[in-house]
Amino acid sequence: QVQLVESGGGLVQAGGSLRLSCVASGLILSSYHMGWFRQAPGKEREFVAANRRSGGNTLDAESVKGRFTISRDNAKNTLYLQMNSLNPEDTAVYYCAAALVWFPTTPQGINYWGKGTLVTVSS
Numbered sequence: 001q002v003q004l005v006e007s008g009g010g011l012v013q014a015g016g017s018l019r020l021s022c023v024a025s026g027l028i029l030s031s032y033h034m035g036w037f038r039q040a041p042g043k044e045r046e047f048v049a050a051n052r053r054s055g056g057n058t059l060d061a062e063s064v065k066g067r068f069t070i071s072r073d074n075a076k077n078t079l080y081l082q083m084n085s086l087n088p089e090d091t092a093v094y095y096c097a098a099a100l101v102w103f104p105t106t107p108q109g110i111n112y113w114g115k116g117t118l119v120t121v122s123s
Contacts, residue, residue, distance in 0.1 A: 002026035002112050004096045009117030014087050016121070022079040022096030022114055030054075030074040033099045036081045037107065038092035039116075045095070049081065050103035059103055063089075086121045093118050 008020040020036070035050035049070040050059040058070050069082040079096055096114035104110055 002098075004098060004112055004114035006094065006096050006114045006117040009094060009119045011120045011122065012086055014121055014123050016086050017082070017084045018086065018119060020081040020083065020094055020096075020117060020119075022081075024077045024079070024096075024098070027098065027112065029072060029077045029079065029098075032111070033101070033103050034070075034072060034079045035059075035097045035099065035103055035110075036070060036079075037095045037097055037110075038090075038119075039095070040089075040092040043092075045107050047105040048094070050099075050105075051079070052102065059105075061105075083119070086119075088121045088123045091119060091121050 003025045006022045036048040037045050038048050039045040048061050051070045055072045067085045072079045093116040095116045097110045098112040099110050
């Protein structure tokens with residue numbers, strides 16, 4: 001059974017940083033392209049960043065470029081999202097996602113989802 005379990009969310013002030021983690025079980029991380037999506041209250045789930053199987057190329061949404069960094073440790077079966085210079089518009093539930101194709105920037109085409117971790121940025 002595949003599980004993606006996110007952690008690291010919480011409450012942070014604007015300008016602060018958080019690092020999210022996603023631990024995978026039941027799948028081999030190096031076999032999947034991995035990414036992060038987020039969903040703010042009342043809004044659709046949106047793409048944040050993605051990382052190739054090898055951990056090489058990345059893809060970032062314009063809204064997070066220069067602030068967020070996606071990375072992975074295949075040996076630990078873990079995906080990360082370092083988030084810096086957070087602002088209140090970054091408040092959302094952040095979801096870890098695994099895909100066999102590179103890379104769906106809409107929720108369709110994602111093979112597996114985590115249950116999410118809440119990030120709240122106060123002004």
